[in-house]
Amino acid sequence: MATKKILIIQTAFLGDVILATPLIESLSTSFPSAHIDFLLKKGNEALLHEHPKLRRVLIFDKSKKRKSLIQLIQEIRKEKYDLVVNLHRFASSGLITVLSGAKETRGFSKNPFSFFYSKRFQHSINNGQHEVDRNLSLITDITDIQQRRPQLYPRTSDIDFVSQWKNTPYYCLAPASVWFTKQAPPAVWQYVMEKFDEEGVQFYLLGGPDDHELCEGIKLVSQRSNVHNLAGKLSLMQSAALMKDAKRNFVNDSGPLHIASAGNAPVSAFFCSTTPEFGFGPLSDDSSVIEVKNLACKPCGLHGHKACPKGHFQCGNGLIEAMNL
Secondary structure (H helix, E strand, O other): OOOOEEEEEOOOOHHHHHOOHHHHHHHHHHOOOOEEEEEEEOOOHHHHOOOOOOOEEEEEOHHHHHHHHHHHHHHHHHHOOOEEEEOOOOHHHHHHHHOOOOOEEEEEOOOOOHHHOOEEEOOOOOOOOOHHHHHHOOOOOOOOOOOOOOOOOOOHHHHHHHHHHOOOOEEEEEOOOOOHHHOOOHHHHHHHHHHHOOOOOEEEEOOOHHHHHHHHHHHHHHOOOOEEEOOOOOOHHHHHHHHHOOOEEEEEOOHHHHHHHHOOOOEEEEEOOOOHHHOOOOOOOOEEEEEOOOOOOOOOOOOOOOOOOOOOOHHHHOHHHHHOO
């Protein structure tokens, strides 16, 4: 296959972009002379900034959806791609794919525009297959080698910046999530710090600017001088560089979980209302999942909720007991 120009599309959340990176690695290995581009949602571009295996990163500004969509389609058509691989399963990306003018288009059949793709593939959430493997299924017929673990490339400046926090052994804790029911309760993070506290060890609370207040509350309740709130102080790639060398990272079923996987960093993931059987579990060599088993109401949906539908949130409140089983 004389593939010279490839576009990968994933315009969903941060974690979805990270779980798409094995396609970059696999395609660049199979087609070393190809130009590979990536289209993502505005706000996630820092993940792939200066990526050594990408020619360029295109940005879909969903806050100006119609205008951005028209501009992107015009720009993409000018590129005359040989192959467009769309991992996103919703209409906007499907429209971009269909109107791309590419010689070949492929993606998941769940996309409402997939009927017009060159090749369509099944995407099943409930069979235990990891999302990375679902993504790679789109290219297994054209690539001899598939890299399964996600890969990010923090810059030297990112690594140098976080070196100031690496003078002693440390743990990273990422307590926030967009969804309440995917977020381990504050008592769980207090328990983690109590359980793993030892002389000289530091605890770093990570997150974005919107997570600063949550992390500050956890820090204040802990009353520990070795707990530091870095939420909002680090970029995504700086967080990745810090997590890579932690003694262990504790995360929810959210973006930081996949950042840990991308660095092959030791990680323990709390799964509250969701389950790793959906295919979004950790991929680090040293990883574990902590969840409450045998709850009739778990999982209560593919995504999280703003509140527990049953009102008891036992999938989160029972995590401390689950850690000791």
